[in-house]
Amino acid sequence: VEESDDEGAGEEEAAESDYMSPFLQPGTHSGRSMSMQDALKVREACLKALKDRLIERANIIQARHDEETAALAKEQTMYIRDRDTYTRQQEEEYERRCEQSTFRIHILEQRLKRHEEQALQKYYDLDAKLRSDPRLAVLMSAG
Numbered sequence: 001v002e003e004s005d006d007e008g009a010g011e012e013e014a015a016e017s018d019y020m021s022p023f024l025q026p027g028t029h030s031g032r033s034m035s036m037q038d039a040l041k042v043r044e045a046c047l048k049a050l051k052d053r054l055i056e057r058a059n060i061i062q063a064r065h066d067e068e069t070a071a072l073a074k075e076q077t078m079y080i081r082d083r084d085t086y087t088r089q090q091e092e093e094y095e096r097r098c099e100q101s102t103f104r105i106h107i108l109e110q111r112l113k114r115h116e117e118q119a120l121q122k123y124y125d126l127d128a129k130l131r132s133d134p135r136l137a138v139l140m141s142a143g
Contacts, residue, residue: 019126020046020135039136050126054119061115065108072101 023045025038034042079086079094086094130136 019129020133023049024135034135034138036138039138043130043136043139046130047123047126050123054115054122058112058115058119061108061112065105065112068101068105068108072098072105075101 020042023042025034075094075097083091131140
C-alpha cells in the first residue's frame with residue numbers, strides 16, 4: 001500500500017514541476033502532438049507568465065523599498081522639526097530606528113539588484129527548456 005502512495009506522490013511532484021502544464025490543452029500531457037500554432041501559443045504563454053511573475057516580484061520589492069524610504073524620510077523630518085525637545089533617550093531611539101530603516105533599505109536594494117540580475121537568466125533558462133522540450137519539437141523542426 002505504501003508503494004502506491006509513493007508513486008502517487010512522485011506523479012504529483014512531476015506534475016507540479018511541469019512548467020508547461022497550465023498552458024497545455026487537455027490530452028497533450030499524454031503525448032498527443034501539437035500543431036505549430038498550438039506549440040507557439042504554449043511557448044509564448046509560458047514565457048509571458050514567467051515575465052509577468054518576474055515583473056510582479058520586482059514591483060513588490062520596489063514598493064517595499066519606496067515605503068521604507070518614505071518612512072525614513074518622515075522620521076527624519078519629524079526629528080529635524082522636534083529635535084530641540086528630544087531627550088537623550090528619544091534621540092537614541094531615533095538613531096536606532098534610522099539605523100534599522102537604513103539596514104532594511106539596503107537589504108531591499110540588494111534584493112532588487114539580485115532579482116534584476118537573475119531575471120534575465122531565468123527567462124533564458126526557461127526559453128532553453130522550452131526549445132528542448134519534445135512537446136514543442138514542432139517549433140524546432142519548422143525553424
